[in-house]
Amino acid sequence: MKTAGAAETAPRTESRPESRTAARPGLRERKKRRTRDALLRAALELFTTQGYERTTVDEIAEAVDVSQRTFFRYFPGKEEAAFAVQEMVEAHFVDSLRARPPGEAPLEALRRAVLEGWDTISDAVGSVVPVELYLRMFRVIESTPALLAEHLRRSAETEEQxxxxxxxxxxxxxxxxxxxxxxxxxxxxxxxxxxxxxSTREGAGPQAMRELTAAYLDQVGPALTGNWRTSRRA
Known part of the structure; x- marks a missing residue:
């Protein structure tokens, strides 16, 4: 009887430490995520208000009330923070493309994936930074030579993917x-x-970007195969 009783209680005794152990990493991960998101928001706010090159890592860390060492625990440097949200947007687009029906023609799949990406942009970045802040940072990337050069390099890698x-x-x-x-x-x-x-349109938001993207993609065929002089006369 004692042996049977021990067997009945053993699973409950063994499961308790496992449950506590499983809960701890989840809590730690949530705290780490909150710290990383706070650093990222602070970095983008500083980059977009006072300029990327004028912003220091110390200022970003101070804005979140953490040490410089803590910043480097999450980001190797300013550049990685500057592109972190852009990477999220690109990953969102790739996921949308991967989910497109297999029967779609390649350019149509690309077109629909990018427009769907703009329709759901808040799903990609909204939990980390406001969409408006992401768009402001995009303008900073476009207007900062060092960031633009890195953006083009990263874009080449994404295009290969x-x-x-x-x-x-x-x-x-x-x-x-x-x-x-x-x-x-x-x-x-x-x-x-x-x-x-x-980026040259002051105050333009995500809807303007979506409309411009659709309009330009619709011109690819005519631009590549059409007779421009004939269409101009028409």
Missing amino acids: IARLLAEREGLDVDADPRPRLAVAVFGAVMRVTSRQW
């Missing part, structure tokens, strides 16, 4: 068939033109 995803969708070898990279090169160029034009 997208090209490989398109090739996988279409059952192609991205290194043997040039079409995925060519399609993404055209798409990426349109995104660059759109970004530059949008």
Whole structure:
């Protein structure tokens, strides 16, 4: 009887430490996430109000009331903080593209994924920073030579990722068939033109970016294959 009783109570005794152990990492992770998000918001606010190059790591840390060492625990440097939200937006777009129906043509899938990304931009960044702050930071990136150069480098890496995803969708070898990279090169160029034009419009928000993106993407076919002089006379 004693043996049976011990067997009945053993599982409850063993499960309690496991439950407590499982709860602790969750709490720690939430605290770490809150600290990281606070540092990120503070960094973007400072970058957009006083300029990226004028902002120091010490100022960012001081704004959150943590040490410089704590900042470097979450970000290797200012640059990584400047691009953290942009990386979230790009990941959101890639996820949207991956979820597109397999029967869609490549450029149509890209078009729908990017427009869906703007429709759901708050889902991508809203829990970390306001969309308005992300857009202000985007303008800072566009107007800061060092950040713009890094943005172009990162964009090239993202475009390669997208090209490989398109090739996988279409059952192609991205290194043997040039079409995925060519399609993404055209798409990426349109995104660059759109970004530059949008950034010059003072006060333009996400809806303006979405509308501009749609309008420019709709012009890809006519721009590449149409007779410009004929269309101008018409």
